Amino acid sequence: xxxxxxxxxxxxxxxxxxxxxxxxxxxxxxxxxxxxxxxxxxxxxxxxxxxxxxxxxxxxxxxxxxxxxxxxxxxxxxxxxxxxxxxxxxxxxxxxxxxxxxxxxxxxxxxxxxxxxxxxxxxxxxxxxxxxxxxxxxxxxxxxxxxxxxxxxxxxxxxxxxxxxxxxxxxxxxxxxxxxxxxxxxxxxxxxxxxxxxxxxxxxxxxxxxxxxxxxxxxxxxxxxxxxxxxxxxxxxxxxxxxxxxxxxxxxxxxxxxxxxxxxxxxxxxxxxxxxxxxxxxxxxxxxxxxxxxxxxxxxxxxxxxxxxxxxxxxxxxxxxxxxxxxxxxxxxxxxxxxxxxxxxxxxxxxxxxxxxxxxxxxxxxxxxxxxxxxxxxxxxxxxxxxxxxxxxxxxxxxxxxxxxxxxxxxxxxxxxxxxxxxxxxxxxxxxxxxxxxxxxxxxxxxxxxxxxxxxxxxxxxxxxxxxxxxxxxxxxxxxxxxxxxxxxxxxxxxxxxxxxxxxxxxxxxxxxxxxxxxxxxxxxxxxxxxxxxxxxxxxxxxxxxxxxxxxxxxxxxxxxxxxxxxxxxxxxxxxxxxxxxxxxxxxxxxxxx
Numbered sequence: 001x002x003x004x005x006x007x008x009x010x011x012x013x014x015x016x017x018x019x020x021x022x023x024x025x026x027x028x029x030x031x032x033x034x035x036x037x038x039x040x041x042x043x044x045x046x047x048x049x050x051x052x053x054x055x056x057x058x059x060x061x062x063x064x065x066x067x068x069x070x071x072x073x074x075x076x077x078x079x080x081x082x083x084x085x086x087x088x089x090x091x092x093x094x095x096x097x098x099x100x101x102x103x104x105x106x107x108x109x110x111x112x113x114x115x116x117x118x119x120x121x122x123x124x125x126x127x128x129x130x131x132x133x134x135x136x137x138x139x140x141x142x143x144x145x146x147x148x149x150x151x152x153x154x155x156x157x158x159x160x161x162x163x164x165x166x167x168x169x170x171x172x173x174x175x176x177x178x179x180x181x182x183x184x185x186x187x188x189x190x191x192x193x194x195x196x197x198x199x200x201x202x203x204x205x206x207x208x209x210x211x212x213x214x215x216x217x218x219x220x221x222x223x224x225x226x227x228x229x230x231x232x233x234x235x236x237x238x239x240x241x242x243x244x245x246x247x248x249x250x251x252x253x254x255x256x257x258x259x260x261x262x263x264x265x266x267x268x269x270x271x272x273x274x275x276x277x278x279x280x281x282x283x284x285x286x287x288x289x290x291x292x293x294x295x296x297x298x299x300x301x302x303x304x305x306x307x308x309x310x311x312x313x314x315x316x317x318x319x320x321x322x323x324x325x326x327x328x329x330x331x332x333x334x335x336x337x338x339x340x341x342x343x344x345x346x347x348x349x350x351x352x353x354x355x356x357x358x359x360x361x362x363x364x365x366x367x368x369x370x371x372x373x374x375x376x377x378x379x380x381x382x383x384x385x386x387x388x389x390x391x392x393x394x395x396x397x398x399x400x401x402x403x404x405x406x407x408x409x410x411x412x413x414x415x416x417x418x419x420x421x422x423x424x425x426x427x428x429x430x431x432x433x434x435x436x437x438x439x440x441x442x443x444x445x446x447x448x449x450x451x452x453x454x455x456x457x458x459x460x461x462x463x464x465x466x467x468x469x470x471x472x473x474x475x476x477x478x479x480x481x482x483x484x485x486x487x488x489x490x491x492x493x494x495x496x497x498x499x500x501x502x503x504x505x506x507x508x509x510x511x512x513x514x515x516x517x518x519x520x521x522x523x524x525x526x527x528x529x530x531x532x533x534x535x536x537x538x539x540x541x542x543x544x545x546x547x548x549x550x551x552x553x554x555x556x557x558x559x560x561x562x563x564x565x566x567x568x569x570x571x572x573x574x575x576x577x578x579x580x581x582x583x584x585x586x587x588x589x590x591x592x593x594x
Contacts, residue, residue: 009145013135017128024124028116031123031166031474034060034482037513042488047475053298055308059166061511061555062525063092064482068516070094071115071483083503083520083583090258090527093170093205095122100254103197103204106170116479126169130156133176140183140226141391142398143455151317151459155390157466159290159313160383162473170205175215178202179222185240186231192239199247207255210376214384217355221348222391261528267552267569275363277378279307284360286314287389288321289416291469292423296432298473301424309473311379315386317462318440319393325412326402326458348392355385402454409444413437436468486517494519505579507558522579526554526572537578537587538564545592563591 033052037060038045046052052060070088072081075097079086088094095107095118106125109118134152139145155161161172177198184191202212252259263269277283282302286292294300298309342349357363358373358381365374373381420433427434443464447457490508497504498519506514506521514521534550541549549564549572558576565573578587 006145009149013132013145013149017132021124021128025117025120027476028120028479029123029476030120030479030482032059032064032119032477032479032482033166033475034064035475035477036060037065037509037516038481038486040509040513041486041517042490043481043486045481047477050472050475052475052477053309053473055163055310056166057511061513062527063094063167065512065516066092066525066527067094067119068483069512070096071110072518075110079515081518081520082515082524083522084524084526084530084533086526086528086530087257089255091207092167092527093207100204103200103250105201106173106205115483119479119482123166123169126173127156129173129177130161130169133173133180136180137176137222138394140180141222141394143394143459147453147456147459150456150463151319151394154317154319154459154463154466155315157463157470158315158317158386159286159309159470160315160386162470163310163313164211164383165474168206168208168211171202171208171211171215174198174202174205175212175219179219182240183223183227185236185243186227186233189235189239192243195240195243196247196250199244200250203247203251204254207251207258210380211383213372213376214355214381215387216384217351217381218384218387218391221351221388224345224347225391225395258528262553265529265552266548267554271569272365272369272374273377274365275358275361275368275373275378277359279312279379280360282307283312283314283379283382286312287316287386288324289419289423290314290316290318290465291433291436292420295424295426295429301429313470315383316389318465319397319458319462320389321416322412322458322461323393323396323400325415326404326408326454327400330400330402348388352388352392355381355388359385397455397458402458404444404448404454404457406445406448409441409448413441432469436465439468440464491517501582503583505558505576507576510557511555522556522574523558524556526550526552526556528553536584538590539586540588541590541592549592562589563593565593 027048029048033054033056035045035047035052036054066079066088069079069081070076073079073088075095077087077089077096077098079088088096089098089100093104093107095101095104095110097111101107101111106122106129107118109121109125113121131149131152134155135145135148138148138151143151165172178195181191181195181198185195279302282293293302293307293312294309300307300309300312302312354371354373358368358376359378363373368374417430417433417437420430421427424430424433440461444457444461447460452460494504494506494514503520503522504514506519506523509521509523512525515524529551531547531550535546538546538550549566552570552572554566554570554572557571557573558579559573560576561573562575562577564575567573575587575590578585578590
């Protein structure tokens with residue numbers, strides 16, 4: 001029988017999640033920044049709450065327009081609405097109506113709902129999977145249910161999760177279920193089926209190995225902390241291995257065409273990176289002060305390393321700095337205890353050192369390849385490092401006793417704000433920090449007055465701070481305008497252009513926006529290389545140069561210049577004049593400039 005308190009907590013969580021689902025989906029809300037694309041075509045749309053984020057171009061330039069194209073294409077694999085007739089079975093987990101849909105449960109809404117509501121259900125279901133998944137994940141570390149749920153909310157509203165959410169949500173949301181399924185095999189071998197399914201769903205939702213790798217390393221440390229060594233029986237290992245192999249084969253089979261096309265591309269296939277980054281030290285510091293490097297408008301305050309809010313954000317909460325501050329007086333140097341702790345935590349320590357070394361040290365890509373680290377940009381590995389720190393902090397939190405007083409809480413926040421002032425050197429840039437500090441300090445004091453446990457006080461503070469900072473990063477965007485047909489001056493011009501020529505240039509619409517609203521646009525996103533298409537147009541380019549330009553994932557952009565350029569690794573700019581005489585005419589006398 002469940003304890004009464006447990007039943008009440010379960011009922012409260014269930015009621016909260018169902019209520020949120022009802023309100024969210026009924027309003028067809030999503031975290032999309034697509035209102036910026038709507039503005040570009042002449043529709044004066046704004047989110048219901050919050051602001052669209054310019055930085056989220058991979059969502060509103062690519063993923064959402066390709067979802068629109070798939071809806072227009074009746075959910076078929078080949079995008080017949082596109083000039084390039086590309087295969088949509090790509091890294092983005094799009095709702096293609098093929099056998100892979102079995103492993104895309106968050107996309108099932110497209111089979112019985114209109115597109116806007118299916119789009120909303122997709123994002124809410126990922127939110128629910130994330131929050132409940134991490135709640136159970138944290139419970140295994142010893143947190144009681146209420147604290148685990150609240151801390152999972154804090155993790156959801158952490159910087160990295162919110163900044164990367166719209167495209168990478170599946171990677172984040174399915175991960176805890178992979179680990180929970182793996183752990184559960186020790187109690188029943190039937191959980192091998194759950195492990196197989198969750199592994200496949202994890203990758204089908206968004207095939208992005210760097211984040212999967214980073215989370216997987218943190219998962220090893222978690223598994224070491226929560227699994228009993230005596231439970232590692234041979235049959236458990238065999239079932240887990242078979243589930244993993246079958247999952248790899250399933251993913252490989254489903255994406256075989258995509259993998260074949262991308263493995264030898266200039267980007268991302270052949271990309272090989274070394275360790276270390278100019279942003280490593282600032283990001284490590286943000287594990288203690290999560291809001292240190294951006295202002296109240298989410299503008300980044302440092303320039304080294306060409307950062308943006310997505311790159312500089314970390315999967316972190318205030319828990320590390322809370323533990324450092326509130327337990328400092330209890331620290332004791334005891335070599336025997338330290339040695340015992342290191343022995344007990346040997347795997348987490350190894351994972352910690354591997355990740356930290358790749359993040360901060362200048363290590364050649366050639367050396368990193370033996371652990372496949374050369375395919376993981378150090379800043380991406382930081383996602384898993386942040387989770388690892390949270391795992392270690394939660395493990396510490398459930399074992400220590402902390403004496404918290406109002407005076408200590410106030411002192412902590414005065415120090416926090418002083419640090420922010422030193423870094424930001426402007427009260428205007430600290431507006432969000434000041435509000436978050438006031439709200440969080442008040443919450444912690446109220447929890448103290450109501451005689452809550454010290455762990456709940458700290459976790460409540462973590463959650464309040466996360467909500468006070470990053471909760472407003474992603475907007476609440478009504479999805480109905482995203483899937484509506486709009487009649488504007490620009491769409492009328494494009495319609496006439498397509499009637500005349502069979503295609504449009506789409507010069508003023510970045511990414512796949514033009515195709516998303518139904519046009520066969522030259523300006524598009526080649527999610528896989530379209531070498532045959534480009535060879536007809538630029539037949540005179542030498543083969544090595546041609547391959548270096550077009551053999552990549554790329555945003556195809558048109559400009560008025562008479563040369564081809566690749567201003568960034570995922571952008572190809574082409575002379576607009578090459579298409580004025582139709583698609584079949586060969587373009588000659590074209591130079592290439594880096």
